[in-house]
Each structure stands twice: as C-alpha cells, then as structure tokens.
Amino acid sequence: MPERDLPLKDYDHLPVGSLTSRIRTLDAEDLTTLLDYEKAHANRFQVVRVMESRLTSLKNGAQPSGGNPAAVGADAPAPAEAGSKASEATSGPPVNPPSHGDPTNPAQPR
Template sequence: MSERGDLPLEDYDHLPVGSLTSRIRTLGSDDLTTLLAYEKAHANRIQVVSAMQHRLSGLAEGAQPSGGDPSATGADAPPAAAAGAKASEATSGPPVNPPSHGDPTNPAQPR
C-alpha cells in the first residue's frame, strides 16, 4: 500500500472528484493501480473507484494516457462565459416596459 508521498498525483486527498476523474486520464496503468489501491484503502469513494476501474480496463484494451499534465489546475482555461456569444440588437429581446398602471415593484408608484 502506498503512502501519500508515493502517489503519482500531488495533493491527491484534496482533489475534487471532477478534477480527479479528468487527471487520471493522464496516468499509465501502473500509476493508476497505485492510486486505486490507495483509494480503496482510504476514502473508498465509489465514484472514484469505478472511474479508475473503467480507465484501467480502457488502458488494458489499448487506450493511451492523454498528454496532459496530471498536476495542471486548469487555471489557464478561459472562463465559460467568455467563450459564449455576445448579445447584440439583433439578438436581444424587446424592451421591458412597466404596466400602464404603474410598476408593481416600486411602492412609490400607484397600483
């Protein structure tokens, strides 16, 4: 059984599951087997264990580790909102006008 210092991913115990499942794609079968044994002996999170077992079976069938950096944080990726389309006059909705009897959210106007 491995200790924390021997694990192929730094700060493994503190990685969120979503980050962990993407980082295991960068590992070979030996490193992944080490992590799987550690996970089963410590936290034994079913989601993580099943993701690792699935990845190990993929590696056994000929899949290759991705070329990414297993210690990457993803901080270089642009925010999701920056990648979206910008609104323009052609794509924006109609102007919002208050009802003719006043604005119901404004207590100073009569209703």
C-alpha cells in the same frame, strides 16, 4: 503508502470532478497504485468506478493523454482578493424616505 508517493500530487485534496481528467494522464501502473490507495483509504464508490473503468480502457489499448496530471485547472479556486469592491463609484444614490413615512414599512404611518 503515504500520499506524497502517489502519482497525483495532493490527491486527497483534489475535488472528485477533477479526478476524471487527471487520471486520464496516468499509465496503468500509476493508475493501479492510485486505485489501491483509494480502496485502502476513502474507498469512494464513484472514484473507484471511474478508475476501474479507465484501467479497463488502458488494458484494452487506450493511451494516457498528454496532459500534465499536476497541472492546476479550472477546478482550482481562484486566490481571494483583499479589500472590498464597493466604492463611491459603485454605490447607489442615497435613499431618503418620504416625509409622510415609508409606504413599504407597515410600522410607519402612511
């Protein structure tokens, strides 16, 4: 099954930490599809274990949460801002070493 047919968009690129909350939105059928895909591809122990545990919960009467599995949450990186945040206003005062040398530099006389 190609990744584009999975119940979670961009599944292969999701951080492991966000999968736990996202799989809670899936029903047993979608979760089984995702679990089969995981086992056939990356087969990450931690991910398989969480999915199997959630699948057991669903079979025992748990309901999918009402969240959106495609929602972008706190796990998504913030877009990069262009440019430097340093400016004349944020730079420190000029530092001039004393006339007899810098006492923290052992190569200069004291």
